[in-house]
Amino acid sequence: MRIVLPLYPNFTALDAIGPYEVLSRLPGAETVFAAVEPGPVTTDTGALTVLAETALADITECDVVVVPGGPGCVAAGQDAAYTGWLAAVHPTTRWTASVCSGSLLLGAAGILDGLPATSHWAVTDTLPLFGATPTPRRTVFTGKIVTAAGVASGIDMALALAAELTDRETAESLQLFIEYDPQPPFDTGSPAKAPAEMVERVRERVLSEA
Amino acid sequence: MRIVLPLYPNFTALDAIGPYEVLSRLPGAETVFAAVEPGPVTTDTGALTVLAETALADITECDVVVVPGGPGCVAAGQDAAYTGWLAAVHPTTRWTASVCSGSLLLGAAGILDGLPATSHWAVTDTLPLFGATPTPRRTVFTGKIVTAAGVASGIDMALALAAELTDRETAESLQLFIEYDPQPPFDTGSPAKAPAEMVERVRERVLSEA
Numbered sequence: 409m410r411i412v413l414p415l416y417p418n419f420t421a422l423d424a425i426g427p428y429e430v431l432s433r434l435p436g437a438e439t440v441f442a443a444v445e446p447g448p449v450t451t452d453t454g455a456l457t458v459l460a461e462t463a464l465a466d467i468t469e470c471d472v473v474v475v476p477g478g479p480g481c482v483a484a485g486q487d488a489a490y491t492g493w494l495a496a497v498h499p500t501t502r503w504t505a506s507v508c509s510g511s512l513l514l515g516a517a518g519i520l521d522g523l524p525a526t527s528h529w530a531v532t533d534t535l536p537l538f539g540a541t542p543t544p545r546r547t548v549f550t551g552k553i554v555t556a557a558g559v560a561s562g563i564d565m566a567l568a569l570a571a572e573l574t575d576r577e578t579a580e581s582l583q584l585f586i587e588y589d590p591q592p593p594f595d596t597g598s599p600a601k602a603p604a605e606m607v608e609r610v611r612e613r614v615l616s617e618a
Numbered sequence: 619m620r621i622v623l624p625l626y627p628n629f630t631a632l633d634a635i636g637p638y639e640v641l642s643r644l645p646g647a648e649t650v651f652a653a654v655e656p657g658p659v660t661t662d663t664g665a666l667t668v669l670a671e672t673a674l675a676d677i678t679e680c681d682v683v684v685v686p687g688g689p690g691c692v693a694a695g696q697d698a699a700y701t702g703w704l705a706a707v708h709p710t711t712r713w714t715a716s717v718c719s720g721s722l723l724l725g726a727a728g729i730l731d732g733l734p735a736t737s738h739w740a741v742t743d744t745l746p747l748f749g750a751t752p753t754p755r756r757t758v759f760t761g762k763i764v765t766a767a768g769v770a771s772g773i774d775m776a777l778a779l780a781a782e783l784t785d786r787e788t789a790e791s792l793q794l795f796i797e798y799d800p801q802p803p804f805d806t807g808s809p810a811k812a813p814a815e816m817v818e819r820v821r822e823r824v825l826s827e828a
Contacts, residue, residue, distance in 0.1 A: 422639040422796065425666075429632040429769065432663045439665035448669060453642045455649035456635075457669040459658060508797075517773070529797060546801040558797025559639065563770065568803040577816070580806040584820045586632065587718075587739060587768025589807030591756040591802035593778040596790040597799030610794045 409436050409573065412497075415443045415460045415488060418480025421451045422559050423507040427474045430566035430582050434574055442467055444489045444512040452478045452617065464493040469500035472573070474566075476613050477508025477528060477559070479618040485516035494519065504553050505570060507562035509618075511555040515540055523550045528558035530614040560597075563588060619646050619783065621682040622707070625653045625670045626700060628690025631661045632769050633717040634668075637684045640776035640792050644784055652677055654699045660828065662688045671691025679710035682783070684776075687738060687769070689828040695726035704729065708753040713779060714763050717772035719828075721765040725750055733760045738768035739809050740824040770807075773798060 411431050413424045424441075432439040443449050443460035451458045476496065484490045494517035498504050508516050511527040514520050515538025524543040526536050530544045547565045549555045556565035567588070571579035596602040602610075621641050623634045634651075642649040647753035653659050653670035660667045685704065694700045708714050716724050721737040724730050725748025733754040735745050742752045757766045757775045766775035777798070781789035806812040812820075 420639070421635050425631050425635040428663075428666060429624055429630070432665050437665065441666060444630065453638075453649065455642050456638060456651060457671070458670070459667040461667070512806060546799070557799075558795075560773065560796045560798040560800070564801050564803060571803070576804070580804045580812065581820050583804050583806045584809070584812045584816060585768075585823065586770045587807060588770040588800075588802055589756070589767075590770070590798075590802065591774050592793060592798055592800065593781070593792050594786070594790045596793045597797060599794070601799065602790065602794045606791055606794060609648060610791050614795065 409434065409438065409472070411437055411439045411472040411474065412467055413439070413476065414439055414464055414490065414493065415449045415458065415476065416480050416484035417449060418452045418478055419449070419476045420478035420508060420559055421456050423476035423478060423510060423562055423584045424474065424565050426560065426562035427505070427507060427566035430471065430563065430570055431474070433582055433585065434570055434578065440467065444487060452480065464489070467497065470497060471502045473497060473501055473504050475506040476511035477506070477510040481512050482618050485513055491517040492502050492566050502552060503572065505556070505565060505566065505569060507556045508558045511535065512538070514553070514555065517551065523553065524548050525555040526557050527555065528614065530611045540572055547562045619644065619648065619682070620680040621647055621649045621684065622677055622680045623649070623684050623686065624653050624674055624700065624703065625651055625659045625668065625686065626694035627659060628688055629659070629686045630688035630718060630769055631666050633686035633688060633720060633772055634684065636770065636772035637715070637717060637776035640773065640780055641682065641684070643792055643795065644780055644788065650677065654697060662690065674699065677707065680707060681712045683711055683714050683780060684714050684721050685716040685720035687716070687720040691719045691723050692828050695723050697725055700802050701727040706749045712762060713782065715766070715775060715779060717766045717775065718768045721745065722748070724763070724765065729763065733763065734758050735765040737765065738824065740821045
């Protein structure tokens with residue numbers, strides 16, 4: 409089972425690493441970090457660089473694609489080598505997935521046209537630009553496509569996807585393995601739960617970084 | 619505010635990346651991935667390599683240290699260059715933190731003697747080897763030391779630590795930024811919640827990988 413995480417400069421690390429931490433531990437999984445140009449890829453904070461060991465052009469099919477989001481998605485969405493690869497590989501997958509603004513990249517690749525989808529809450533209203541219907545849920549499954557909400561939602565998405573790829577018990581075992589028993593010290597993780605002025609301030613920060 | 623993540627071969631990626639995703643976004647934060655030998659460091663699955671840009675020996679003081687766990691902690695705990703660095707830098711920090719079996723490395727550095735601490739649930743009972751008192755909570759704060767439970771708990775820990783380093787509103791804003799509104803599809807994230815035979819199987823897997 410080949411799982412590909414297609415990276416690009418200024419992606420958000422947790423968007424990719426959350427799902428990786430679950431899916432790479434599935435039985436028989438081969439996980440590949442890839443990019444248009446293989447080599448070091450620096451994340452949005454500038455503080456973390458990960459290696460993309462494989463060129464996207466060298467991957468013509470795979471079982472699972474997980475597209476991360478991040479401020480770099482604006483440039484990646486205009487890079488035909490990136491979006492063209494997504495469009496070409498999507499017909500070969502069992503599952504095509506995104507986290508956060510990664511759904512905008514699926515959209516730019518023409519994959520979400522006419523479908524429900526989610527994204528980071530601050531950018532969900534751009535989904536109609538790609539023909540998608542904004543659906544503000546933690547994860548949105550439609551056919552073999554799953555989009556997840558912002559950053560940390562990729563862990564929830566990956567556990568659900570793990571059950572689809574194998575079985576529920578395997579997925580539950582991975583939840584226990586990574587001790588994903590969330591106990592956030594606060595309860596401001598979604599715009600519905602945070603004060604309005606905080607939502608606006610964080611929205612501006614997210615948009616200013618893109 | 620200088621935040622250091624001291625990596626070592628075969629660490630668990632999410633242990634480091636969860637806290638990084640929160641703490642690196644604090645106002646004035648400078649986040650440094652470091653290792654005994656700077657350069658590429660491969661994580662426990664073998665599928666992900668991140669760059670440690672700085673040698674631990676070049677860091678003589680910092681504000682925050684976050685020590686990740688992972689099967690590589692067994693070797694790192696016997697590497698005097700790693701544990702010696704932890705012991706030397708600890709007196710300079712505002713906060714010394716660990717995630718998962720990273721607490722065993724704090725222990726090996728002599729930092730947890732006589733203190734309460736937690737770790738990944740499968741290895742918590744080794745804490746007394748270092749004079750620490752196993753305390754099965756999501757996060758254990760004691761003085762300027764905080765230890766977190768397994769892998770995913772580092773996100774909860776980092777949000778609490780963010781509030782200590784700045785203020786509650788800043789931390790809450792980061793929770794919203796990363797949309798950390800957990801909705802796990804299952805409820806097997808801790809040994810108290812999972813079936814006993816699953817707990818034993820996962821415990822064996824964790825221990826066999828170490």
